[in-house]
Amino acid sequence: MAKPTVFIDGEAGTTGLQISSRLSQRDDLEIVSLDDARRKDATARAAQINAVDIAILCLPDDAAREAVSFVSNPRVKILDASTAHRTVEAWVYGFPELNPGQREKVANAQFVSVPGCYPTGFLSCVRPLVAAGLLPAEFPVTINAVSGYSGGGKPLIRQYKAFHAEQDQQSSNGSSYPYGIYGTKFGHKHVKEMQRYSGLASPPLFVPSVGDFEQGMLVQIPLPLWTLAQPPSGQEMYDAIAHYYQGEPFVQVAPFQDSSVLRDGTFLDATAMNGTNVVQIFVFANDTTQEALLVARLDNLGKGASGAAVQNLNLMLGVDETLGL
Ligand SMILES: NC(=O)C1=CN([C@@H]2O[C@H](COP(=O)(O)OP(=O)(O)OC[C@H]3O[C@@H](n4cnc5c(N)ncnc54)[C@H](OP(=O)(O)O)[C@@H]3O)[C@@H](O)[C@H]2O)C=CC1
Numbered sequence: 001m002a003k004p005t006v007f008i009d010g011e012a013g014t015t016g017l018q019i020s021s022r023l024s025q026r027d028d029l030e031i032v033s034l035d036d037a038r039r040k041d042a043t044a045r046a047a048q049i050n051a052v053d054i055a056i057l058c059l060p061d062d063a064a065r066e067a068v069s070f071v072s073n074p075r076v077k078i079l080d081a082s083t084a085h086r087t088v089e090a091w092v093y094g095f096p097e098l099n100p101g102q103r104e105k106v107a108n109a110q111f112v113s114v115p116g117c118y119p120t121g122f123l124s125c126v127r128p129l130v131a132a133g134l135l136p137a138e139f140p141v142t143i144n145a146v147s148g149y150s151g152g153g154k155p156l157i158r159q160y161k162a163f164h165a166e167q168d169q170q171s172s173n174g175s176s177y178p179y180g181i182y183g184t185k186f187g188h189k190h191v192k193e194m195q196r197y198s199g200l201a202s203p204p205l206f207v208p209s210v211g212d213f214e215q216g217m218l219v220q221i222p223l224p225l226w227t228l229a230q231p232p233s234g235q236e237m238y239d240a241i242a243h244y245y246q247g248e249p250f251v252q253v254a255p256f257q258d259s260s261v262l263r264d265g266t267f268l269d270a271t272a273m274n275g276t277n278v279v280q281i282f283v284f285a286n287d288t289t290q291e292a293l294l295v296a297r298l299d300n301l302g303k304g305a306s307g308a309a310v311q312n313l314n315l316m317l318g319v320d321e322t323l324g325l
């Protein structure tokens, strides 16, 4: 039987290269590529997209929309890593662990969007609590998050690498490219999918940041539980989340209040999941002060992008979801 064919549109980019590398070991697939001279040629891309079983889009949003406009073969399946189609009705959100039945929807869909890196962390923490009624849909949720600079794709990677080179030339005065927050005008492109798939009544207030490390991510959701008439205990929240993800290979819920997960007993670092397709969830809580903190730790290029894309690809192909991950 012929092997399924896969084309990665945007294969030379950060996400495209990672998907390509993850698939390079597979002998159950045939990867078809365009040479460098034609990789941005619309006619060549359109022909390739319509000739394969699955096209994976690793492109800026506009180019991803353009790629979808090329589809004329009703049998081709599209897996889009960009933000362009994540809240579009006809598309299936590629987060198999999000809700019961989501995995089957992905497996049967023609059009699947890969969740954003920050939303993957956010939704993995919050969705189980909203679903269980422990966090009211009206709760005014805020999010602080930090990403490695690869989250900004080739342009941000270039910026950081240029800075590092400059530092090396000046035989380093010990300073690093500043850690900083961004998105201070609000309305980050991920907020829409965060609200839609969490079940919250209002958009969460999201403050992202970038650190001087290439890959890795922490998404933090502080919960001032004293604002609730009947605040859940830390243990109740932990149990609901742990139960929700029982048996899931790619969502790990860390033991409740276990300080051994912290480096030196105090420090939760952003990079520990790098190279994996795993999102780790932490629940920290103080029932006396009625404060809690949910944290997701993931590789922004792993479960936040290329790993999740391969997981979805496996489901769409009807093979073992964990293959190559
Ligand atoms: N980096 C991350 O953490 C994540 C990224 N994503 C999403 O994945 C998508 C790709 O991001 P990322 O890989 O980081 O971005 P990059 O900038 O690293 O890569 C984008 C690639 O697309 C190519 N490209 C641009 N326009 C076209 C076009 N018209 N036709 C064909 N190729 C084109 C670029 O070419 P060239 O090489 O010439 O610039 C580049 O190779 C984005 O939508 C992003 O939002 C999703 C999750 C996480």
Ligand SMILES: CC(=O)N[C@@H](CCC(=O)OP(=O)(O)O)C(=O)O
Binding pocket: 081, 082, 083, 115, 116, 117, 118, 147, 148, 149, 150, 151, 152, 153, 156, 190, 208, 209, 210, 304
């Ligand atoms: C650090 C950084 O710039 N991160 C990007 C998000 C990562 C990304 O590319 O977003 P998707 O997951 O939607 O593709 C940003 O904030 O726009």
